[in-house]
Amino acid sequence: MRIAVLAGGVGGARFVRGVRQEVSRNRQGASVDVIVNTGDDWWLAGLRITPDLDSMLYTLSGQNDEQRGWGRLGESERVSAELKAYGVTPEWFTLGDLDLGTHIARSAWLREGLTPSEVVHRLQERWELGVTLHPATDQQVDTHVVVADPAAREGSGERELHFQEWWTRHRASIPVLRFHQHGLHRAIPSAGALDALLDADVVLVAPSNPVVSIGTILSIPGMAQAVAASPGTIVGVSPIIAGSAVRGMAEACLAAIGVEPDAAAVARHYGARSRVLLPATGARGLLDGWLLDEEDAGAVEGLEAEGIAARAVPLWMRDLERAAELARDAIDFAIELRGAS
Ligand code: GDP
């Protein structure tokens, strides 16, 4: 069996760790390819930083700080203090020393001419991850956030900041007018992402941020079409439980695109997958199936009436065991839907 997963950072990594556990336990021989969001990437102090890919890398290699929820275990911040003292990095963003090692390696390889995909493959060679990570695209499409600013120059009334500044410095507290991905029109899906989708039996949409993780992956020209055309059965897992994002600030992103923070609303936003491809209509339904939490079981019937097979299971990934059970539920559901189609 070939499994492809679309994923963001921390939520995605928790889920993929569960998928790996489930595969090693019950589905030996299955392969897992993870297509990871690159919209949060940016340049800082001359280094290319890729937060979601690093969350994956650290979590799957066991190098992550479980307690804090992100970054490296046993991290120190001596270099970051120097960078701040020079004013080369802002006060609100800290790069750990061990983490900086990864960024320096990545940036060195990029300067040698490796593509982001090649860099990701080289970084993961160091550990036995048990899954293969692919950046969603090899082009730079860093997400920016457009916010209202009455004092803006040129009278536009708007100002744009990098997603990282909005998320980390402002804790997603400034209302968003819209998200803007620079260079999006020039981007195409990475070869690894396309191959994974073309070969998949099962495509899982991780419980990641539907806007700035999954939404960003799908916005890469050609990506939504490649997902829709995949021979794999597509099952998504809700990142929203009983009306709230269990960890993090996904609600602020959903509000920006006018989607309620609600498991069924996110499923409707992704849409029912259309078996017939109608490019002329621009329809881009994604889902064959949707897992929502038992607390949201009341929404199952309505979604099924709209063409999205739905099932309520425990979605809270409290620990590795729960994440593995969730992965099992998602894969079983996909297999069941395959049989039914
Ligand atoms: P980020 O890139 O680090 O923000 O991480 P992702 O985009 O991959 O995932 C963030 C989202 O994961 C959060 O907004 C939550 O909605 C979701 N999430 C985190 N933990 C859990 C969990 O235990 N269960 C479920 N269903 N969703 C979760």
Ligand code: CA
């Ligand atoms: Ca992210």
